[in-house]
Amino acid sequence: MASQNRKILLILDNPPYHKISNCSAIEILFLPKNTTALLQPLDLGIIKAFKNNYCNILMESLIYDLKKSMWDTLLR
Secondary structure, three states: OOOOOOOEEEEEOOOOOOOOOOOOOEEEEEOOOOOHHHHOHHHHOHHHHHHHHHHHHHHHHHHHHHHHHHHHHHHO
């Protein structure tokens, strides 16, 4: 990265387990304490909504396949 004159901004939350290494091409920015849930939209229900939609689509697909196989059995 440094040889190509590229720079990276790495944004991390602020737990103590992050180790910082020296690299001239990477700048590390730590989020303020207790703001991770406010700043990360995935913590605000997007994951839950995605899982609910996925489960609904999966169930609809399974019911469709079950109905189709029942009709195929009846029509034989």
